[in-house]
Amino acid sequence: MAKIADEHLKVDPWKIIEEGFDPKHAKVDESIFSQANEYMGVRGYFEEGTTGETLLGSYFNGIYEYSRTERDTNYRGVVKRPHFMINSVDWLYVRIELENEQLDLNQIFFEDFTRVLDLKKGTMTRTFTWRTQFGKELRLTFERFLHMEISTNGYQKITLEPLNFSGEINVLMGIDFDTRDGHDPLSFWKEQKKGDMGADLGILCETTSTRQEVFAGCHIQVNQEYQKKLVEKERFIGFQMTLSLTEKKAAEIERIASNISRKNGDNPDRLWQDGIETLTEATQLTYDQAKRDQEEYWKTVWDHYDIQIEGDERNQQGIRYCIFQLQQTYHGQDHTHNIGAKGLTGEVYNGYTFWDTEIFCLPYYLFNNVKAAKNLLEFRYETLNEARIRATQLDCHGACYPVSTINGKEACVFWEYANGQFQASTGVAYGVWHYINLTGDKEFLYEKGIEMLVEISRFLASRGDWGQQSHQFGFYGVMGPDEFQMMVNHDAYTNYMAQQTFAYTLMVLSELSEKKPAILAQLKERTGVTETEREYWWKCAKNTWLHKSPEGIIEQNKGFFDLPHIDADLIPPTQFPLYEHWAHDRLYRNDMIKQPDVLMFQFLHNQWFTKESKRVNYEYYEPRTIHESSLSPSVHSILAAELGKFDQALSFFSFSTRMDLDDYNRNTKDGLHTTSLAAAWMNIVYGFGGLRSDGMELILNPVLPKQWNxxxxxxxxxxxxxxxxxxxxxxxxxxxxxxxxxxxxxxxxxxxxxxxxxxxxxxxxxxx
Missing domain, CATH: 2.60.40 (Immunoglobulin-like)
Structure with a gap:
């Protein structure tokens, strides 16, 4: 594997520690030090502002906008106006001025910089000493956290300690909706209402086209007398405060923030009133009590979810960081939420949910938080009608789940992905099967799961076709999980997962015929499923195309064995990510693999394949895989552990757990690889633990890496x-x-x- 770690953080079992600030890591560390509580999230940006490189990111789950203009295309089935998660309110906004010098770490002299994300407490703390041009030294400490249970609440504390002077300092504390998305010159927010209520501030804004609303309010408290005046601008409200500092005596400013989002609001006056009431309730809980609540919450989490590794401090830190960020991103609070590929930590992938949710994230929740797992599937059921509409756009029947989405509609503007990838649809079917297999929740299966299965099977049957010579069923002009193979025929993953979807759907329908005829009758009314369709699905499943070499290697797609070969290990690390350094079509004309395809379904349906089949396919495909997807290393590590390739298993595991901490893919600046965090958990439990959950009984085959105790x-x-x-x-x-x-x-x-x-x-x- 050509990729190498960029190590700059201190290794600690319970903390992420940055000692000294290096501007070249600025945006990377903003991602790493991100905080969220599923409802909202903030990147680890400097709240005091900076002229240096930064991505000020503040997001709400499910708050999105559409692009300002439609794309100029008449191609049927191609998305013309995509939606995307938008940058929201900067509720941490502060500006600090001392002796006409503005606090800006890109401009001032400072020393003793330390930033710490405490995984036990859920707090992020940043400290440094500012030395002004006139020699005054001010020690500053910034602390913040988001309440994990009262999810509308956020907290900030700023401590100002003059080390060698007494005097006045100016602090502007505000709420700023004048935020931007990427390079967009305009804000997507329209101000509706704002005002101050003594020590409190509030502002309500609405998105320009989706008309979603966010109320942001805060209560500000200072531990000494101060002067203040109200500051108002468009989409901004704040207090300009003047504090008199005393040498070696700390002044503290606390902010208790209350942020409420309303996804389908049409009554701003109602939300304003709700916001004021919620802010009033938030102030009943002191900053210190909220901090104690936070610590108690995380104690409960670690008592239940923790993974302990003895003898490997780097991976101990890595796996705990993965669990911490997973819990922050999603814990089943609301079934209208889902898991974006970057969570709430960045804007690349636009906040979209992909097939990663059901394939990589769902197992983590199935074995830790079943309610959260069910809510992820509830989201797919709630958006089933949008999937039906998408199928018709592709000239098909049934339901085609989108490649990327926030609201259930397809958002991917690249036709080769949006029109040719069906991992989301087969992933939803696999997720339903996996959930039922582990929980036995037949009520969900009969009321909602089977309806999704029928519509997905209907889509797959209408999108697939039959070869003129082979007379076998499969998919033409598709792109499987390996996105370096575009518009191929008979992608093995797509074919195999469709075959398994047909089989499971037919099994459930037979079960209903025998045991629940009344429910089957209701299903027929809702979906119109017929015996003729069922017979056809059985024919498709029985005659699905999968080609093997004499050695048992499953061909990734028709013609793959004949592609020109590239030695992936010879690619210099400076050329990653390849999408940014190679001409696009160069990726598609060789046998280099972005992420596993054949190995992926051999993991998901592990018990259906012999160990020898997994061995020959691993040994053929692993050297061809470049792991340009963050999800790739974990699957390889899991299979390597099963096959006794323990050094490879540990190497891939380290890559997976520290993907972002060590910026292996050189793109952590864009946000965390959130779904790969779940894959890292799978790496321990399914990899070294040998857990298999794709059969009738759970299987464990634990092994211990030789470096661990x-x-x-x-x-x-x-x-x-x-x-x-x-x-x-x-x-x-x-x-x-x-x-x-x-x-x-x-x-x-x-x-x-x-x-x-x-x-x-x-x-x-x-x-x-």
Missing amino acids: SYTFRIEYRKTILEVKVTKEEVLLNVLKGDKIHFIIYGSPMTVDSEEAKVTIPEDKRIS
């Missing part, structure tokens, strides 16, 4: 929490909550209840 993880399965600790010689199993749990370990059935169980690691699973 032990590792521990927990999974929740049907209301029972199982703790698994893997040491050099044995596996310790404990039920922490719930009843006994049944599973297969090292090929043998096992039941664990309230008493600790021990299993000796077989010799062939021990890594010397």
